[in-house]
Amino acid sequence: MSKTQGDDVVDGRRLRSERSRLAIVEAALALQEEGVLVPTAQQVSDRAGVGIRSFFRHFEDMETLFEVADGHIRDSYEALFLGGDRNGTLDERIEHAVERHGDAYESVSNMVLGTQAQLWRYEALRKNYARNQRGLRKDLDDWIPELKSVPRDTREAVDAIASFEMWHRLRYHQGLSKSSSIAILKGLLKNLIIDA
Template sequence: MPKDATPVESDGRRQRTERSRSAIINAALELIEEGVLIATAQQITDRANVGIRTFFRHFEDMGALAQAVDESIRGQYEAAMLDADRSGTLEERILHAVERHADVYEQNYNIILATTAQRWRLEVLQQNYARVQKGLRKDLDNWLPELKTIASSQREAIDAIASFEMWHRLREHQGLSVKTCIEIINGLLLNLTQSA
């Protein structure tokens, strides 16, 4: 610490730094939620009401910001997957798994789309996407231990049907309601697991 800096000044500087960093992360999230899936550093700093130099003092590049955004929301979406009663018949568990995945997809819709839109150019998003896919597969295993005994081709079909990509197609391209999407995916999964 410089000789003329007091602990109070140092704490104030640290708090301002943390406020700026949080404002940038929150601005990036707000823009994504509004549908700006590939926001520029300038758009983010304008929203955060900080200068572009401040942005690059906190984040080396857009990949570093993407990592920080993921870290700020990861606990929320991972907790949503874990907090569930997984008891019941096979039919009940399939329905509850589909409903839980639907909740997570709907709550994080634009975040997932933003990840998909930028995944090709940011390694951190490729890693995050792979981690989430692995987690979703494990989550289905936890809901449906029966999946461990089915043919690999059927298991891969189940993962495809339960994926966000399938959800997005039904919701966006086919214009279906959440309820109808749940019914469709539930029916497909039931058919596959019962025919195994």
């Protein structure tokens, strides 16, 4: 075998390995999106069409997989919260922020629930979740600069009201429509910020 043929074999193996690794990441994400909030290595392997040994050649454990998966989709889920018309009255900006966050929460609901279910288990997920919470807080500051001058208790209440947990409670546990949930959150935030 010539050097060129040997290089081609190595490149071919590397490409197959990268394809398998990507298939595993995408399988884990697809399972979570479909409602398998805490997929097992076997479920992910089966979905990706690879053997369990191949899974563990690519990923030391599930925590490593979840960390890589988060990096794989971080830009796309963070983009869901960015943008939007951030001008207008306080009332308009609160409404637009709640709508934007509500749409984003709807898109990432199963991913967040899967993460929350495993926070106790994986340090990487705790770090990612904390980073995301800081990002959401900063995003609210961008929408509503008035928050920088409210008392600390008010600000903490704002973050709680604008959280995924509050959105999920209204939509899932209380069975409210999207428009009703937006109206409730907008009213709560407006009252808090104006009264501060």
